[in-house]
Amino acid sequence: MTYLRYHEDLENPRPDEEQDIDKIIAVLRDNNERAYRKYKRGLRDAHAKSHGILRGELTVPAGLPPELAQGLFATPATYPVIARLSSTSGVIRSDQLRGVRGLGIKVLGVDGPRALPGDEATTQDFIMVTHREFLFADAHAYLMKGMPTAWVLARLPDPVLQSGSSLLAALDQHVLRRFGQGVPPNLGVFIAPNTHILGETFYTSAPVRYGDYVAKLLYVPVSPEVVALQGQPVSEAAGVNVHQDSVIDFFASHSATYELRAQLCTDAATMPIEDATVPWPEDESPHRTVATIRFDVQDPYTPERRAYGDDVLSFNSWRGLDAHRPLGSINRLKQRVYEASSNFRHDVNNAPRLEPRDATELPP
Template sequence: MTSTTTYVPYDPDLERPKPDEDTYIDKIVDSLRGNNERAYRKTKRGLRDAHAKSHGILRGTLEVHDDLDDELAQGLFAHGGRRFDIITRLSSTSGAIRSDQMRGVRGLGIKVLGVEGERALPEDTATTQDFIMVTHRDFLFADAEAYYKRGMPTAWALARLSDPALKIGSELLAGVDKCLLRPIGRPLPESLAVFVRPNTHILGDTFYSSAPLRYGEYVARMAFVPSSPEVRALAGVRVADGTGVNAFQDMVVDFFSCHSAEYELRVQLCASSDRRWIEDATFDWPEEVSPHRTVATVRFDQQDPYTPERRAYGDDVLSFNSWRGLDAHRPLGSINRLKRKVYDASSQFRHQVNNAPMSEPGCPGDLPE
């Protein structure tokens, strides 16, 4: 079966970088390296410059649905019924280790094991496919230039602000939004609004790729959506004040001590060759033009997702990079070209100073119990 909607076929020429993009990317890499070094001097540990704090490391499976429409049966999802083992890391996107009472964007890294095929990068010899998602539907900055000019000042400040200062800032922003901006119909900029939105249960959140990737013969964005009743019931549930600095870790551990969980992996296919769909990561792909459609089910059984051994493996050994995977799922657009250099530089630094091996898991058993 095929859809009646016309989707844009993948073509390398869909990517149209600005002439000075590499200059901005190099400046960002240098600046973030400074943040890495500052964090190491402070904590004597190498931290990720984003997604520094983990809340749980999960072992699960990803099962491709049968009878997918032709345009959905692509790449990793080409063969219905195929089941892959996965390792998943839940995190906060901040590059600092903060209290879970702080509002912000949460992250999800999915590592699919046993994936054979042509790789996006020639030097990549792994057999894993990484998908990296966040709780913000669209990225906060359009491209590398916007990230350098507006995102880096925020990153600089967040690397230095204390939790109490950040909390006061969030409360002030919330007051400005409620009392001044909303009455006149002017929303906060999205890069600030994420510090105002309520803190919700991470297992009930929906996660998004927030930037496009190749999807076999097409181009797509992805979403990770709660589907089993137990996690659907957690959608929008507020994190109560006073639940502690590690509230998310406690919630995840408590949940999986007595529950399993299922999520749907959905894709939204690109339906326009307009440059914004690929190069502007803030551009919202309209659902009425191209809705998200389910291609796979992700399942997690009962487990202890944050034993000391798992935490050490997740923090020191595991790395996630959207460029680690099949050429059929090559990341696209300026923000993803930025991530290629940023993620690699951060991982190299972290593993080096922590004297930790850079190795990819080959089987589920590589993740400690």
């Protein structure tokens, strides 16, 4: 099979992209300030609520084929990992609400040329969510379609969102399907089943450089205990912090193993770089395992660990190796949006902004 080679002119930004991103940052800053007034502390403008901060290890196996033995995955090795599970809302919501879940993976002790000039960290961040494709093609689509939704969602109370989600699910099941239609993808995330977060599969959604190639990544449960949680419904009687509680309960007596898999791009026409809504066909290029991530028994949400994960740590897919540089409009948007949000949060919370160099920096 022939894989698309990475080259610097793969990307093709719209001429007005930077202006679009400026407008998005302004709206999100307003949401940041509103959340600060409500909660009396700075929150992320996405992934505000965490459900667990995990310590683990990422292992790159020996014997990867040359096209997969790239960047971080070029040499067999084991790296410490800090991971943060979250919901993608920019406000603190009940876990009973359906929606997108997030995963930030921070790999420690990674050396090599960095994606951004002046970055002296030795970490590699991967930002992943539970929808396979991004909901908007590029920054312009996000501004025109995503931001009005984000503005409204930041202001609606949980009961209104819960009722709207239930109504939308009923409409989709009993009306739209009869006419061969469905709820648009940007609304579909609010009717997807609410299931155990440790059984979820997470995706980068948008592409990244993969050494000499280009790829999308996914993270999937493989050990029996977490495979058993796939699709397990969240009990409506479990409370507003059910994801946090279930993560704590699980890791009190179980370990968990996940695989990180890469899907290499074969053709920029069928696997576009700039349009993050287009599915990359698995029959053209399947996801293949490049590493395992293991978490042992631990307490993932002590007060000290929660404070470190929520207030001190930041995750940004641009913090990493140039060999895994994020690609496409949505990733260029994230570079600036994540930085602006992190700066605001750390400033108003008077919290240090530190990149860990050792896993022992994560509190027990």
